[in-house]
Amino acid sequence: MLFEAQGISKTFGVVRALSNVSVDIERGEVHAIIGENGAGKSTLMGVICGKIPPDTGRLFRDGRECAFASPRDAQAAGIAIAPQEINLVPALTVAENIVLGAHQVGGLGAIDWRATHAVAVRHLHEIDDTIDPAMPAGQLSKAEQQLVQIARAAATNANILIFDEPTAALTSRETEKLFRFMRRFSAAGNSIFYISHRLDEILALSQRITVLRDGAFITQLDPRTTSKDEMVRHMAGRPVLPAAHRPLTAIAEEVVLRVEGLGRNHEFRDISFDLHKGEVLGIAGLVGSGRTELGKCLFGVTRSDAGSVEIFGERGMISHPADAIARGLVYLPEERKQEGIFALLSIRENMGIAVLDRFRSLLGINFAQMVGEVQDYVLRLKIKIGSQDDPITSLSGGNQQKVIIGRWLMKRSRILILDEPTRGIDVNAKGEIQAVLHTLAREGLSIIYISSELQEVIDVSDRILVMHEGVGKGIVPAAGTKQEDLLAIAME
Amino acid sequence: MTSVSSTGLAKRANWLARFRKWEASGVLIALVVLCLVLAFMAPAFLSQYNLSVVARQASFVGLVALGQTLVLLIGGIDLSVGAIAGLSAIVGSLMLTQTGINPYLVLPLTAFFGMLLGSINGFFVAVLRLNPFIVTLASWEIFAGMTLLITRGVPIRPLGESFRIFGQGSILGVPVPVVIFLAAGAILTFVLARTRFGRNVYAIGGNKEAAELVGIRTARVEFLVFGLAGLFAALAGILYASRMDSGQPSVGEGWLMGAITAAIIGGTSLKGGQGTIVGTVLGALLMAVLANGIVLMNVSGYWERIIVGAVVLIAILVDLLRRR
Numbered sequence: 001m002l003f004e005a006q007g008i009s010k011t012f013g014v015v016r017a018l019s020n021v022s023v024d025i026e027r028g029e030v031h032a033i034i035g036e037n038g039a040g041k042s043t044l045m046g047v048i049c050g051k052i053p054p055d056t057g058r059l060f061r062d063g064r065e066c067a068f069a070s071p072r073d074a075q076a077a078g079i080a081i082a083p084q085e086i087n088l089v090p091a092l093t094v095a096e097n098i099v100l101g102a103h104q105v106g107g108l109g110a111i112d113w114r115a116t117h118a119v120a121v122r123h124l125h126e127i128d129d130t131i132d133p134a135m136p137a138g139q140l141s142k143a144e145q146q147l148v149q150i151a152r153a154a155a156t157n158a159n160i161l162i163f164d165e166p167t168a169a170l171t172s173r174e175t176e177k178l179f180r181f182m183r184r185f186s187a188a189g190n191s192i193f194y195i196s197h198r199l200d201e202i203l204a205l206s207q208r209i210t211v212l213r214d215g216a217f218i219t220q221l222d223p224r225t226t227s228k229d230e231m232v233r234h235m236a237g238r239p240v241l242p243a244a245h246r247p248l249t250a251i252a253e254e255v256v257l258r259v260e261g262l263g264r265n266h267e268f269r270d271i272s273f274d275l276h277k278g279e280v281l282g283i284a285g286l287v288g289s290g291r292t293e294l295g296k297c298l299f300g301v302t303r304s305d306a307g308s309v310e311i312f313g314e315r316g317m318i319s320h321p322a323d324a325i326a327r328g329l330v331y332l333p334e335e336r337k338q339e340g341i342f343a344l345l346s347i348r349e350n351m352g353i354a355v356l357d358r359f360r361s362l363l364g365i366n367f368a369q370m371v372g373e374v375q376d377y378v379l380r381l382k383i384k385i386g387s388q389d390d391p392i393t394s395l396s397g398g399n400q401q402k403v404i405i406g407r408w409l410m411k412r413s414r415i416l417i418l419d420e421p422t423r424g425i426d427v428n429a430k431g432e433i434q435a436v437l438h439t440l441a442r443e444g445l446s447i448i449y450i451s452s453e454l455q456e457v458i459d460v461s462d463r464i465l466v467m468h469e470g471v472g473k474g475i476v477p478a479a480g481t482k483q484e485d486l487l488a489i490a491m492e
Numbered sequence: 493m494t495s496v497s498s499t500g501l502a503k504r505a506n507w508l509a510r511f512r513k514w515e516a517s518g519v520l521i522a523l524v525v526l527c528l529v530l531a532f533m534a535p536a537f538l539s540q541y542n543l544s545v546v547a548r549q550a551s552f553v554g555l556v557a558l559g560q561t562l563v564l565l566i567g568g569i570d571l572s573v574g575a576i577a578g579l580s581a582i583v584g585s586l587m588l589t590q591t592g593i594n595p596y597l598v599l600p601l602t603a604f605f606g607m608l609l610g611s612i613n614g615f616f617v618a619v620l621r622l623n624p625f626i627v628t629l630a631s632w633e634i635f636a637g638m639t640l641l642i643t644r645g646v647p648i649r650p651l652g653e654s655f656r657i658f659g660q661g662s663i664l665g666v667p668v669p670v671v672i673f674l675a676a677g678a679i680l681t682f683v684l685a686r687t688r689f690g691r692n693v694y695a696i697g698g699n700k701e702a703a704e705l706v707g708i709r710t711a712r713v714e715f716l717v718f719g720l721a722g723l724f725a726a727l728a729g730i731l732y733a734s735r736m737d738s739g740q741p742s743v744g745e746g747w748l749m750g751a752i753t754a755a756i757i758g759g760t761s762l763k764g765g766q767g768t769i770v771g772t773v774l775g776a777l778l779m780a781v782l783a784n785g786i787v788l789m790n791v792s793g794y795w796e797r798i799i800v801g802a803v804v805l806i807a808i809l810v811d812l813l814r815r816r
Binding site for chain 1 (some may be wrong): 682685686687688691694695697698699701702703704705706707708709765766
């Protein structure tokens with residue numbers, strides 16, 4: 001046994017994040033850890049990589065007990081993590097980010113830049129040989145940054161790597177690169193703890209699957225004999241129903257949003273579509289297709305330089321999100337942490353922040369009056385919360401996302417643009433969010449659903465706009481369309 | 493029976509937890525302890541005369557600190573507040589001595605002038621998106637230089653009998669500057685807690701990108717905040733001139749650090765998004781009581797800055813422990 005964690009428990013405040021969980025890993029093994037958000041996966045990995053001190057439990061390396069006071073100790077024991085969040089230093093080069101804290105030192109204690117660079121490039125090329133190591137990390141795409149983080153973890157010369165949701169930001173091409181690296185890495189006798197919500201990946205890559213739920217060990221599965229259904233069942237603790245499609249004919253004639261020939265330099269050009277009342281229009285496109293830029297432009301974050309936009313039959317300048325919101329069009333951003341939540345504010349205020357005016361009284365804003373309406377959306381969106389006064393950061397990613405959706409529902413918006421609404425969110429929360437969207441669409445809400453997960457776009461949309469490298473490649477009905485069809489349209 | 497007492501206990505525990513979480517709890521405890529110690533060791537501390545001197549002393553820097561707190565809350569900083577106080581005091585003094593203006597109008601007019609100066613900062617920071625540290629470092633120099641240019645270093649005095657009441661008079665035994673300071677604190681507390689502008693201030697300081705994306709016009713809020721910082725600084729400056737019956741070119745010197753210190757020991761975060769007006773008011777009082785205590789205890793005045801520095805360090809250490 002290369003590494004073993006026994007009986008790990010950890011409590012944050014009143015939340016029991018882990019209770020008596022044990023896992024181990026063999027040499028050359030890829031061990032997948034699955035579970036819904038809040039199941040304790042990241043906490044468990046935090047303990048293993050020395051970031052989180054456990055309340056109880058013991059760690060064994062090669063059968064000898066060890067204790068990690070910091071990630072440095074864990075690295076010395078050959079364990080490194082590539083975290084889910086990007087934490088590169090944007091102004092430093094890719095190479096320097098990879099060797100950060102482990103520069104090659106020459107005579108007189110000065111950094112030997114040539115040797116440092118060589119080490120970094122070697123590790124980078126293990127994973128990707130198209131990224132320029134001399135480029136500032138901040139200029140790379142999110143996906144490339146993710147790959148650099150993985151190279152950085154590998155550069156610690158660890159023989160146990162922890163990957164926390166590495167593919168969430170990756171396109172299929174980059175995912176392939178990562179998988180090739182993982183196969184080579186484990187074939188060389190090294191081991192990987194792998195966390196992912198993408199169950200196909202797990203079936204294809206791992207030798208063992210551990211399921212966690214609510215901080216407890218549930219079961220261990222063998223990827224050769226298990227199925228996605230079985231995994232989901234164990235993760236959720238109950239069967240999950242797939243969302244049902246509805247016929248295209250149910251969509252109203254009324255056009256709520258008409259976009260004609262819209263363009264913005266270097267981002268996208270000549271985009272045209274109609275969005276009908278009660279319709280879900282999917283926008284499918286890979287990273288770099290301009291889908292996020294289009295969404296932000298419609299919302300008034302940036303200004304278009306060609307074409308026109310009509311909202312409810314009205315043209316007119318949208319030069320700030322406030323203009324769009326006033327006309328009933330809202331946008332849920334892709335980067336939940338940086339652009340969506342207010343980490344210092346409560347759950348209630350995070351949801352009600354766009355409608356403060358509605359609760360104005362003689363004595364200012366009456367937050368107490370807001371409680372009832374917030375509670376309505378908490379129930380409707382099945383948000384798991386303790387108290388509305390708790391900080392939003394006490395919630396899991398999926399529940400935070402639901403709070404932000406609730407924010408726009410409270411605003412009674414009529415056109416909702418969702419940008420990657422289910423990224424990094426577990427299967428169950430994903431299903432719940434999609435079910436709610438369907439209900440809302442039936443009630444007349446028009447939705448633009450942006451996602452890089454092609455199957456997801458097909459599942460939730462009525463029609464799909466395919467974008468590729470800033471160009472609209474066509475609109476197809478979702479029913480009967482397969483992923484391959486969308487790819488074919490994109491590549492045409 | 494047991495259930496009743498246990499809910500009572502739970503309520504008390506809840507109250508205690510909320511007190512611990514409150515940003516200003518540390519400064520409140522420190523202020524109470526310091527006052528008790530002084531009352532015990534130097535009975536003169538509690539005399540009405542001494543208390544009103546301390547409170548008045550606190551109110552000048554305190555007013556500046558109120559505006560600074562707003563700026564810190566949106567994640568900015570205003571280095572020019574002391575210079576705005578000085579320049580406004582001079583302009584107000586000139587109004588009094590050079591024109592036949594009604595003295596009661598001088599206070600609001602000077603405050604408005606300060607707001608204009610603050611708006612200049614606001615324009616560069618909010619509209620042109622320049623770094624507030626650099627912008628206000630430059631405007632600090634410019635405003636301070638204008639003060640010297642106008643006065644040539646010579647005080648403008650006297651300001652006249654009827655104007656002195658703002659700095660020297662009192663209402664029901666409470667000095668006028670203290671009344672203005674506490675009233676301004678009360679109004680700002682309400683504004684920050686219960687108005688959209690106030691909540692937007694916290695939202696912008698906490699996450700400016702997200703604030704834009706929920707439709708908050710962040711530039712307008714920032715502009716107004718810098719304007720208000722100028723307004724409160726000018727108010728402090730002209731009240732101080734009234735107190736001294738003299739528009740001195742040195743008004744406002746040292747107020748910048750005092751204002752930031754009061755805000756920080758009151759629990760305001762330099763990163764923005766966190767802090768309270770109550771904390772800043774208590775912080776300003778704590779600083780004044782400290783200075784007063786040094787005098788009353790016959791400690792050499794040369795110790796004051798060392799002690800203030802130590803208090804700031806202790807305050808942030810306490811804050812660190814509170815967050816654990």
